[in-house]
Amino acid sequence: xxxxxxxxxxxxxxxxxxxxxxxxxxxxxxxxxxxxxxxxxxxxxxxxxxxxxxxxxxxxxxxxxxxxxxxxxxxxxxxxxxxxxxxxxxxxxxxxxxxxxxxxxxxxxxxxxxxxxxxxxxxxxxxxxxxxxxxxxxxxxxxxxxxxxxxxxxxxxxxxxxxxxxxxxxxxxxxxxxxxxxxxxxxxxxxxxxxxxxxxxxxxxxxxxxxxxxxxxxxxxxxxxxxxxxxxxxxxxxxxxxxxxxxxxxxxxxxxxxxxxxxxxxxxxxxxxxxxxxxxxxxxxxxxxxxxx
Numbered sequence: 001x002x003x004x005x006x007x008x009x010x011x012x013x014x015x016x017x018x019x020x021x022x023x024x025x026x027x028x029x030x031x032x033x034x035x036x037x038x039x040x041x042x043x044x045x046x047x048x049x050x051x052x053x054x055x056x057x058x059x060x061x062x063x064x065x066x067x068x069x070x071x072x073x074x075x076x077x078x079x080x081x082x083x084x085x086x087x088x089x090x091x092x093x094x095x096x097x098x099x100x101x102x103x104x105x106x107x108x109x110x111x112x113x114x115x116x117x118x119x120x121x122x123x124x125x126x127x128x129x130x131x132x133x134x135x136x137x138x139x140x141x142x143x144x145x146x147x148x149x150x151x152x153x154x155x156x157x158x159x160x161x162x163x164x165x166x167x168x169x170x171x172x173x174x175x176x177x178x179x180x181x182x183x184x185x186x187x188x189x190x191x192x193x194x195x196x197x198x199x200x201x202x203x204x205x206x207x208x209x210x211x212x213x214x215x216x217x218x219x220x221x222x223x224x225x226x227x228x229x230x231x232x233x234x235x236x237x238x239x240x241x242x243x244x245x246x247x248x249x250x251x252x253x254x255x256x257x258x259x260x261x262x263x264x265x266x267x268x269x270x271x272x273x274x275x276x277x278x279x280x281x282x283x284x285x286x287x288x289x290x291x292x293x
Contacts, residue, residue: 001047002186014141018117021139022091024244029094031241036069036102038238040143043134046163046284047072049223050132051079053288054161059083060129063153065118066090066136076132077103077111084112087128089116126155133162135284137237138200147213154291160215162207166222166283168198172272173227173280177239180265181249184257197243203285215289223284230277232266 015237032039040047050072056062058081064073066089073088080086088099088111096113103111109122116122118133118140131150140146150160168175174197190196200206203220210218240246250258272278 001139008105016118018091018141022117022195024248024276026092026094027088028242028244028247029092029098031247032069032095033098033101035238035242036071036084036098039069039242042220042225043071045225045233046134046223046286048078049286050134050161050163051076053286054130054132054159056080056084061127062086063121063123063128063131064088065116065121065131065133065150066120066139067099068095068136070096070102072132072134073111074103074106074108075097076130077108080110082110084110086111087114087123088112089114091115091117119149119226121149123153125152126158128153128158129155130159130161132157135162135163135165135197137162138164139195141195143195143200144209144213147209147215151214151291156291156293158291159288160210160290161286161288163223163284163286164200164205165197166285167201170281171198171282173282174233174243176268177246177265178263180268181246184261185249189249194245196245201285206285206287210289214291216292218287218289220285220287223286225282225284227280227282228277232269232278235269235278236262236265 011149056076056079060080061084062080064076064086068090069072070088070197073086075282077086081165088096090096093115096115100113118136119142131154137146165171178189178196203222207218207220240250269278272280
């Protein structure tokens with residue numbers, strides 16, 4: 001096998017993997033629709049920080065990537081006003097459909113929706129004043145390529161503002177779920193080659209990625225985002241419904257194994273129990289940069 005054939009086969013494999021990942025997120029879109037208001041409340045502080053860093057002004061054109069049910073992009077639409085525009089996009093069309101329905105309920109007329117891949121943003125060069133992405137970049141196969149695409153579609157002096165989850169050990173609200181699944185199945189979660197929710201949890205590495213993509217004025221800061229739930233059952237049902245890979249794994253398990261997994265997770269949450277339910281610490285990394293002329 002020559003080098004060209006190997007590169008072609010590797011490319012084909014990555015395309016198939018991208019398609020699988022898109023299908024996985026599409027399969028949990030129904031859960032995200034049911035929990036959209038919760039997702040907005042959970043991400044409210046992150047949303048406000050991102051919007052402040054992006055410095056959106058009336059009349060600007062904004063792109064949201066990996067929009068999910070669209071909470072961030074819908075909030076941005078109110079910042080840019082009727083003379084501005086926000087394009088909400090996701091790799092899963094099922095997600096953009098949810099965002100579109102929510103926009104219609106809010107009576108927003110300055111929004112549109114597209115199915116876009118972060119690593120291959122099919123938009124013209126220099127077509128946006130700002131790009132937003134909340135908890136999406138860490139899930140792509142090639143974040144450096146995605147950042148290069150983000151820079152390409154920004155106008156001169158355009159801004160990017162994004163958030164990714166911090167280190168796994170500082171986000172036990174999700175980290176211990178992955179630990180429980182790994183212990184139950186005897187396999188790492190996510191599996192090798194699949195980017196996980198904490199893949200960009202090193203702030204120095206994240207900053208280096210943005211600088212390497214050509215962004216200027218790069219800044220990465222931490223934001224505390226604790227998670228509270230009224231009970232274990234509430235937290236487990238919501239987390240297992242919204243976490244794409246976890247939902248797929250649970251769906252493939254027989255009932256006995258699912259119950260055993262829930263029991264294991266219950267034990268792991270003991271340190272986070274309070275009289276009011278569960279309270280977990282959480283950290284997100286918020287990053288910003290701009291495209292120079």
